Amino acid sequence: QVQLVESGGGLVQPGGSLRLSCTASGSSFSPVAMGWSRQVPGKEREFVARIFTGGNANYADSVSGRFTISRDNAKNTVYLQMNSLKPEDSAVYSCTWYGPPIYWGQGTQVTVSS
Numbered sequence: 001q002v003q004l005v006e007s008g009g010g011l012v013q014p015g016g017s018l019r020l021s022c023t024a025s026g027s028s029f030s031p032v033a034m035g036w037s038r039q040v041p042g043k044e045r046e047f048v049a050r051i052f053t054g055g056n057a058n059y060a061d062s063v064s065g066r067f068t069i070s071r072d073n074a075k076n077t078v079y080l081q082m083n084s085l086k087p088e089d090s091a092v093y094s095c096t097w098y099g100p101p102i103y104w105g106q107g108t109q110v111t112v113s114s
Contacts, residue, residue, distance in 0.1 A: 002026045002103045004095040009108030012085055016112070020080040022095030022105060027076075033098040034071055034078040038091035039107070046091075049080060050098065063089075085112045 008020040020036065035050030035058075049069040051057040057069050068081040078095060090112045095105035 002097050002099070004097055004103060004105030006093065006095050006105045006108040009093060009110045011111045011113065013114050014085060014087060014112055016085050017081070017083045018085065018110060020082070020093055020095075020108060020110075022078050024076040024078075024095070024097055027097075027099070029099075030073060030076070031097050031099050034076075035069065035096040035098065036078070036080045036093055037096050037104065038089075038093045038110075040091045045094075045104075048093070050096070051078065082110070085110075087112045 003026045004022055004024050006022045012018050033050050033052045036048040037045050038048050039045045047060050048063055049059045049067055051069045051071045066084045070079045092107040093110050094107040097103040
C-alpha cells in the first residue's frame with residue numbers, strides 16, 4: 001500500500017506563493033508519474049499537474065504559467081511551486097501517485113484570501 005504525505009499548505013494572500021511537497025512510501029517500484037489534483041467541497045476533483053519519471057510535465061490550463069511541478073525520483077518526492085495565487089486556487093490539494101494503480105494522499109488545504 002502506497003502512503004502519500006503532503007505538506008506546505010496554508011493561508012496566503014492573493015498574488016502570493018506557496019510550495020507543496022509530497023513524499024511517497026510503501027512501494028517497491030517507482031511510479032510512471034506523480035502529480036497533484038485539487039478539490040473544493042461539492043465539486044469534482046480537478047487535475048492540476050503531473051510529472052513523469054523522465055521529467056515531462058503536464059499542467060491544467062488554469063495553472064499553466066503560474067505553477068511549476070518538480071520531482072526528486074531518488075526521494076520519491078514531488079513538489080508544486082505555486083506563484084501568483086488567486087482566490088479560485090483555494091482547495092484541498094492532494095498528491096497523486098500514477099503507479100499504476102492511482103493513489104491519492106489525504107490532502108493539504110490551500111486558502112488564498114486577503
